[in-house]
Amino acid sequence: xxxxxxxxxxxxxxxxxxxxLKEIWRYRDLLILFVKRDIVTVYKQTxxxxxxxxxxxxxxxxxxxxxxxxxxxxxxxxxxSFLFNLAGITAWNYFxxxxxxxxxxxxxxxxxxxxxxxxxxxxxxxxTISNLLKFGIQLSIFIGFYLYYVLIGKDISPNFYLLLFPxxxxxxxxxxxxxxxxxxxxxxxxxxxxxxxxxxxxxxMYVSAVPFSLAEAIKKVPELSWAFQYNxxxxxxxxxxxxxxxxxxxxxxxxxxxxxxxxxxxxxxxxVFNKTEKNFIDTV
Amino acid sequence: MSDVILxxxxxxxxxxxxxxxxxxxxxxxxxxxHQLRGKEDPYTKVGAVNDRSQKATEDYVWAIKDIxxxxxRGEVLGIIGKNGAGKSTLLxxxxxxxxxxxxxxxxxxxxxxxxxxxxGFHPELTGRENVFLNGAILGxxxxxxxxxxxxxxxxxxxxxxxxxxVKRYSSGMRVRLAFAVAAHLxxxxxxxxxxxxxxxxxxxxxxxxxxxxxxQGQGRTVLFVSHNMxxxxxxxxxxxxxxxxxxxxxxxxxESVSYYLSLGNDKGADYxxxxxxxxxxxxxxxxxxxxxxxxxxDYGAPLLRTDDLYFEINFINPKQKNLILxxxxxxxxxxxxxxxxxxxxxxxxxEAQLIHMCVPKSFFNQGxxxxxxxxxxxxxxxxxxxxxxxxxxxxEQTALGRWMGKTPGALKPHFKWY
Numbered sequence: 001x002x003x004x005x006x007x008x009x010x011x012x013x014x015x016x017x018x019x020x021l022k023e024i025w026r027y028r029d030l031l032i033l034f035v036k037r038d039i040v041t042v043y044k045q046t047x048x049x050x051x052x053x054x055x056x057x058x059x060x061x062x063x064x065x066x067x068x069x070x071x072x073x074x075x076x077x078x079x080x081s082f083l084f085n086l087a088g089i090t091a092w093n094y095f096x097x098x099x100x101x102x103x104x105x106x107x108x109x110x111x112x113x114x115x116x117x118x119x120x121x122x123x124x125x126x127x128t129i130s131n132l133l134k135f136g137i138q139l140s141i142f143i144g145f146y147l148y149y150v151l152i153g154k155d156i157s158p159n160f161y162l163l164l165f166p167x168x169x170x171x172x173x174x175x176x177x178x179x180x181x182x183x184x185x186x187x188x189x190x191x192x193x194x195x196x197x198x199x200x201x202x203x204x205m206y207v208s209a210v211p212f213s214l215a216e217a218i219k220k221v222p223e224l225s226w227a228f229q230y231n232x233x234x235x236x237x238x239x240x241x242x243x244x245x246x247x248x249x250x251x252x253x254x255x256x257x258x259x260x261x262x263x264x265x266x267x268x269x270x271x272v273f274n275k276t277e278k279n280f281i282d283t284v
Numbered sequence: 285m286s287d288v289i290l291x292x293x294x295x296x297x298x299x300x301x302x303x304x305x306x307x308x309x310x311x312x313x314x315x316x317x318h319q320l321r322g323k324e325d326p327y328t329k330v331g332a333v334n335d336r337s338q339k340a341t342e343d344y345v346w347a348i349k350d351i352x353x354x355x356x357r358g359e360v361l362g363i364i365g366k367n368g369a370g371k372s373t374l375l376x377x378x379x380x381x382x383x384x385x386x387x388x389x390x391x392x393x394x395x396x397x398x399x400x401x402x403x404g405f406h407p408e409l410t411g412r413e414n415v416f417l418n419g420a421i422l423g424x425x426x427x428x429x430x431x432x433x434x435x436x437x438x439x440x441x442x443x444x445x446x447x448x449x450v451k452r453y454s455s456g457m458r459v460r461l462a463f464a465v466a467a468h469l470x471x472x473x474x475x476x477x478x479x480x481x482x483x484x485x486x487x488x489x490x491x492x493x494x495x496x497x498x499x500q501g502q503g504r505t506v507l508f509v510s511h512n513m514x515x516x517x518x519x520x521x522x523x524x525x526x527x528x529x530x531x532x533x534x535x536x537x538x539e540s541v542s543y544y545l546s547l548g549n550d551k552g553a554d555y556x557x558x559x560x561x562x563x564x565x566x567x568x569x570x571x572x573x574x575x576x577x578x579x580x581x582d583y584g585a586p587l588l589r590t591d592d593l594y595f596e597i598n599f600i601n602p603k604q605k606n607l608i609l610x611x612x613x614x615x616x617x618x619x620x621x622x623x624x625x626x627x628x629x630x631x632x633x634x635e636a637q638l639i640h641m642c643v644p645k646s647f648f649n650q651g652x653x654x655x656x657x658x659x660x661x662x663x664x665x666x667x668x669x670x671x672x673x674x675x676x677x678x679x680e681q682t683a684l685g686r687w688m689g690k691t692p693g694a695l696k697p698h699f700k701w702y
Contacts, residue, residue, distance in 0.1 A: 005392070006391060007393060009390045011388045033426075112404045115400045116379065116399065118423065279383050
């Protein structure tokens with residue numbers, strides 16, 4: 001009998017990155033069920049049901065158009081400002097939902113995590129996937145309005161860079177997930193950051209040039225242009241608008257910068273998450 | 285099949301006492317600084333023994349310390365100990381909810397843990413949806429749940445409500461459904477924390493029957509934590525006893541259970557079964573000591589319902605004549621149950637004497653009792669010591685599959701039935 005052949009070992013130490021994809025694969029049904037739960041429970045006991053997924057971005061877009069385009073007079077070129085804002089919000093929402101959804105992973109699920117083991121990475125992963133579905137729904141509204149504007153004769157068309165679309169979605173997910181995992185790990189013991197997250201995300205939206213174009217921001221406040229340009233999320237939003245509406249600033253340098261940044265942020269998030277998941281239940 | 289399926293070596297777990305605040309931050313920074321220089325964690329060297337009744341003198345406590353054991357395939361290991369002895373901490377480490385501070389656990393099988401029933405139940409989802417969700421959380425695949433769905437639903441007895449959101453369930457129904465899912469888990473090693481103490485009598489019976497199936501019929505390895513000695517005895521083949529975070533005894537279930545039961549009595553911390561402060565009275569008689577023990581055993585042994593109880597009173601009475609002794613029995617809440625006096629049998633002599641009073645077996649129900657001792661001369665109360673002793677009666681071992689709860693009432697005498 002082979003005495004030293006163990007299935008696994010529970011020890012205090014662990015590797016820097018220990019994703020254990022095999023185990024996550026074994027729990028794939030749980031992942032699917034969590035995604036389903038996140039989607040289904042949102043509109044239980046509501047009359048409009050899944051329609052709420054459409055209403056939120058539409059209203060935000062209307063408000064942005066009113067405030068930033070009509071009152072503040074920020075220009076969006078030939079692009080209808082409503083469509084312009086809808087594009088920005090669709091991209092921003094996915095990042096933001098991933099961030100806020102995962103940033104509460106440890107504290108929000110302490111009751112489950114404290115009683116049963118499953119690969120902890122399932123939780124943030126399920127948030128990212130369920131938000132991807134919501135992103136898909138919001139994207140379909142965007143496409144709907146896009147077609148409407150094309151039909152009424154507006155001169156808008158996507159450009160060749162649309163091929164990069166999947167990379168952009170991946171970058172949004174990686175950034176939201178990476179930052180969210182960092183925050184969730186840092187807030188298990190000291191909760192100071194949770195206070196910050198709420199208003200920091202709404203501030204971040206403005207620094208990421210969501211309700212106005214990057215060109216407009218640089219023109220109006222040139223002394224702060226670095227804050228807009230070096231913010232990798234601006235690159236995501238601006239890039240998304242550029243490829244779909246052919247309006248905005250795009251540089252390959254900025255693209256690579258955002259890509260490297262998102263991968264690094266994800267790796268850092270993963271390491272911090274890994275380090276925390278083992279003992280967080282003692283300090284949460 | 286006698287190969288070792290799980291092996292725990294020197295596992296310890298340290299916790300910090302008190303709240304998380306700026307004080308913990310300085311310790312964290314110090315620990316991080318040590319780690320950065322490649323030195324050992326400075327705080328693993330300190331730490332108090334886990335004895336909850338002591339005053340805290342240090343910042344750290346060892347919830348469990350240097351516990352080692354082995355479990356063989358197909359064995360049902362009981363883990364017993366008083367509140368705060370470290371049982372749940374040990375289970376948490378075994379089920380990978382939290383990591384040990386030192387030591388390691390090696391295993392050859394998948395561990396599924398049942399530290400709570402209904403983990404992850406979502407109130408908005410229906411019973412059926414929750415069965416799938418809960419099953420997946422516990423480590424089952426969708427196909428496995430699908431295969432057993434009918435069985436799970438009928439075991440829970442909630443067929444009518446299965447497509448209603450769980451938030452409309454009564455708490456008992458929720459527990460039934462949750463236990464039904466858990467009972468159909470099929471891991472190689474199952475870790476269970478006192479989940480049997482749920483549901484009504486009928487369901488408890490069902491649950492225990494199912495537990496026996498799992499452990500005996502299907503030959504699965506089970507680690508079982510409970511305060512209910514009867515269920516430990518009926519389910520486990522071997523047991524370890526934890527006290528103040530260390531393993532103090534390991535052996536067969538019967539040995540371990542009696543060791544555990546004697547723990548509280550040795551120290552006299554929980555029940556004062558022996559009274560030996562000399563009590564004087566202006567009338568010059570003295571109560572030297574007063575205690576209760578099982579007839580065939582000494583004072584250290586636990587009192588079972590199957591023991592004849594001997595109350596021993598050592599008394600000196602230099603002057604008074606015609607004194608009558610009486611014992612007043614009260615239940616845990618202090619309600620009087622009955623009074624018994626020595627009047628009919630004898631009166632106290634004018635000298636030191638050892639008096640016995642015997643309560644036959646199967647008279648008290650299980651539970652805690654308090655006894656007042658008093659002396660009268662037939663007209664007037666001369667002496668009374670309130671709550672002089674207290675004792676705990678433990679349920680005898682019940683047959684397998686029987687209900688293990690406590691029947692109501694302080695007494696449960698055995699009378700003849702024709």
